[in-house]
Amino acid sequence: MTTGTPDASQEMAHETTAAAARIGPFADPAWSTPHGLPPFEDIVPAHYLPAFEAALASHRAEIDAIAADTAPATFANTVAALERAGHDLDRVASVFFNLSGSHTNPELQAVERTITPRLARHGSAIYLDAALWARISAVDPEAEQLGPEERRVLDRYRTRFRRSGADLAPEAKDRMAEIAARMAELGTSFSQNLLADESSFALPLETEDDLAGLPPFLRAAAAAAARERASAHGHVITLSRSLIEPFLVFSTRRDLREKAYDAWTRRGESGGATDNRGLIAEIVALRAERARLLGYDSFAHFKLSDTMAGSPDRAMDLLRNVWTPAHHQAATERDRLQALVQAEGHNFDLAKHDWRHYAEKLRRAEHDLDEGEIKPYLPLDGVIAAAFDTAERLFGLRFEELPDVPRYHPDVRAWAVRNADGSEVGLFLGDYFARATKRSGAWMSAFRSQERLNGDIKPIIVNVMNFAKAPDGEATLLSFDDARTLFHEFGHALHGLLSDVTYPLLAGTAVAGDFVELPSQLYEHWLEQPEVLRKHARHYRTGEPMPEDLLKRLLAARTFNQGFATIEYTASAIVDMTLHLSSAGEDGLDVAAFEADALKRIAMPAEIAMRHRTPHFAHIFSGDGYAAGYYSYLWSEVLDADAFDAFREAGDIFHPETAARLRKYVYGAGNLRDPSEAYTAFRGRLPSIDPLLRQRGLAA
Numbered sequence: 093m094t095t096g097t098p099d100a101s102q103e104m105a106h107e108t109t110a111a112a113a114r115i116g117p118f119a120d121p122a123w124s125t126p127h128g129l130p131p132f133e134d135i136v137p138a139h140y141l142p143a144f145e146a147a148l149a150s151h152r153a154e155i156d157a158i159a160a161d162t163a164p165a166t167f168a169n170t171v172a173a174l175e176r177a178g179h180d181l182d183r184v185a186s187v188f189f190n191l192s193g194s195h196t197n198p199e200l201q202a203v204e205r206t207i208t209p210r211l212a213r214h215g216s217a218i219y220l221d222a223a224l225w226a227r228i229s230a231v232d233p234e235a236e237q238l239g240p241e242e243r244r245v246l247d248r249y250r251t252r253f254r255r256s257g258a259d260l261a262p263e264a265k266d267r268m269a270e271i272a273a274r275m276a277e278l279g280t281s282f283s284q285n286l287l288a289d290e291s292s293f294a295l296p297l298e299t300e301d302d303l304a305g306l307p308p309f310l311r312a313a314a315a316a317a318a319r320e321r322a323s324a325h326g327h328v329i330t331l332s333r334s335l336i337e338p339f340l341v342f343s344t345r346r347d348l349r350e351k352a353y354d355a356w357t358r359r360g361e362s363g364g365a366t367d368n369r370g371l372i373a374e375i376v377a378l379r380a381e382r383a384r385l386l387g388y389d390s391f392a393h394f395k396l397s398d399t400m401a402g403s404p405d406r407a408m409d410l411l412r413n414v415w416t417p418a419h420h421q422a423a424t425e426r427d428r429l430q431a432l433v434q435a436e437g438h439n440f441d442l443a444k445h446d447w448r449h450y451a452e453k454l455r456r457a458e459h460d461l462d463e464g465e466i467k468p469y470l471p472l473d474g475v476i477a478a479a480f481d482t483a484e485r486l487f488g489l490r491f492e493e494l495p496d497v498p499r500y501h502p503d504v505r506a507w508a509v510r511n512a513d514g515s516e517v518g519l520f521l522g523d524y525f526a527r528a529t530k531r532s533g534a535w536m537s538a539f540r541s542q543e544r545l546n547g548d549i550k551p552i553i554v555n556v557m558n559f560a561k562a563p564d565g566e567a568t569l570l571s572f573d574d575a576r577t578l579f580h581e582f583g584h585a586l587h588g589l590l591s592d593v594t595y596p597l598l599a600g601t602a603v604a605g606d607f608v609e610l611p612s613q614l615y616e617h618w619l620e621q622p623e624v625l626r627k628h629a630r631h632y633r634t635g636e637p638m639p640e641d642l643l644k645r646l647l648a649a650r651t652f653n654q655g656f657a658t659i660e661y662t663a664s665a666i667v668d669m670t671l672h673l674s675s676a677g678e679d680g681l682d683v684a685a686f687e688a689d690a691l692k693r694i695a696m697p698a699e700i701a702m703r704h705r706t707p708h709f710a711h712i713f714s715g716d717g718y719a720a721g722y723y724s725y726l727w728s729e730v731l732d733a734d735a736f737d738a739f740r741e742a743g744d745i746f747h748p749e750t751a752a753r754l755r756k757y758v759y760g761a762g763n764l765r766d767p768s769e770a771y772t773a774f775r776g777r778l779p780s781i782d783p784l785l786r787q788r789g790l791a792a
């Protein structure tokens with residue numbers, strides 16, 4: 093300090109205090125809350141931007157010190173140092189982005205629009221830093237005799253730097269940074285537009301006639317949605333999947349089904365300020381440009397080169413192998429539904445907004461199965477207990493609910509997770525109900541990831557769902573699909589909770605995009621086991637187990653309507669891949685025309701829509717995660733169908749040795765191994781597609 097007059101240092105101290113006050117709890121190096129949870133009640137929106145700014149500056153300083161180190165580059169002073177850096181930034185980003193997904197407001201949305209391009213520029217500056225890249229390249233794993241985990245971390249860093257443009261010429265690097273910043277803006281706008289379209293629509297049901305066909309649970313959910321939105325109407329249908337799907341199933345008002353369906357499938361395509369089509373054209377063009385700069389034929393080629401599938405051709409082969417039998421199956425399903433329409437005395441052609449309604453009628457006729465009959469046996473608490481019990485029987489985990497921990501919304505629940513020997517695994521949060529401040533869908537995320545580099549850090553994992561909440565004092569009842577979603581996301585949660593690695597880069601779900609759905613989809617299998625349902629599917633009032641005959645009918649109907657389900661999913665996956673194989677977009681991609689043409693070329697059945705139409709396909713446009721990667725659910729399903737067979741072959745769905753291998757090589761292993769290697773270590777071989785086709789009822 094050269095200007096050290098007493099007045100100046102007092103001034104400095106004052107400024108430091110003021111800066112700390114501006115960032116609130118983010119000024120504390122460690123939170124003294126239970127389990128180190130973020131002190132949500134003390135964080136206000138105004139803290140985020142200054143906290144991000146302080147964290148970005150300190151991370152940049154850490155990076156500069158690593159790059160400027162004059163000692164020869166080693167794993168410790170370069171790679172491990174990078175892994176240790178950025179703690180404050182991780183902390184503020186994890187709180188902020190969790191809340192901007194699950195409980196946002198206009199202030200957070202404004203911060204999000206400001207900060208996402210700055211974070212992208214910050215990331216680019218690191219990955220395009222020539223001095224840093226030179227040091228990472230100079231680390232010699234042989235000379236240092238690095239262990240397997242260290243080699244894997246080094247390898248992943250090198251891959252990431254190359255894929256971010258570290259080897260490019262300076263002008264190309266500048267362009268990569270521009271693209272990354274613009275992509276961040278576009279992804280944020282895409283998500284915010286979608287949430288605006290979703291939260292602004294509500295179909296009012298004003299008369300008894302408007303409610304025709306709706307069972308009591310759906311009337312109650314529609315009334316709760318009206319109250320939640322302070323609607324002037326007694327009942328409304330929102331675009332939340334857990335409300336609109338049952339409405340399309342049960343409403344006997346064809347005109348209202350059409351109206352609701354139309355709004356649902358036109359999200360992002362309103363023609364107004366929230367229309368996403370212009371953003372999509374720009375996103376697709378920028379992705380293609382980035383891939384070309386890196387020397388790839390298309391974004392899909394770039395993306396798939398770092399996955400288990402390895403190339404767009406292999407992914408497309410799988411999609412086509414499933415498409416053909418599913419197309420056949422869907423045509424048969426359609427004919428049966430059309431016959432039902434005729435049998436009711438109507439003469440209209442089955443339309444997209446009719447499919448779910450008539451499929452439910454057919455399911456009732458063929459399997460004597462009624463959604464309303466199943467739900468009372470699937471109260472939310474019972475399904476949570478089933479998911480926990482399955483984790484106990486497979487992995488010895490215990491869950492203890494914690495009533496008094498900080499939470500960001502009163503509906504959020506928290507559990508301490510322990511191993512059988514009492515040792516701590518981590519913390520699990522469940523945020524189950526739909527609300528207008530939450531984006532649609534269901535997901536798993538982390539407030540803190542597992543690692544051992546900075547101490548023995550235990551994970552804090554959250555599952556976010558959009559179930560329609562029952563009125564106060566009543567049990568929330570799930571559909572079987574909702575229960576499956578809960579098991580799916582809980583499988584992801586276990587991938588985060590059981591993570592057992594040293595380096596943050598490899599923790600939990602940080603695996604190849606087409607491997608990450610294995611732990612989640614595999615977990616769904618246990619929900620479908622009679623042994624699990626007999627124990628946990630109990631009537632929410634009487635506690636009686638699901639009648640054996642209902643259970644049999646439920647399981648027998650498992651492959652019912654799978655032609656439809658496979659077509660709506662696979663169509664989305666094929667359109668995603670086709671978009672990202674093209675270089676279209678440079679002179680203005682016409683999103684609607686492109687989608688229509690891609691669907692025409694695969695002979696999309698007229699009565700089925702894509703599961704996610706392009707203008708609201710958040711998986712592939714709110715970020716890069718699933719772009720040219722929606723196929724990964726099916727790729728992972730090849731793995732999960734085959735993996736569950738390992739338990740069947742062992743003759744015990746909780747077979748201890750098989751479960752131990754599963755924990756070691758899949759749930760606990762993060763990205764310690766290449767995905768094919770990890771799978772082979774668990775199963776002894778790579779999988780075939782046959783169990784998948786059997787699972788979907790599509791085997792020849």
Ligand SMILES: [Zn+2]
Binds near residue numbers: 580584609612
């Ligand atoms: Zn998933």
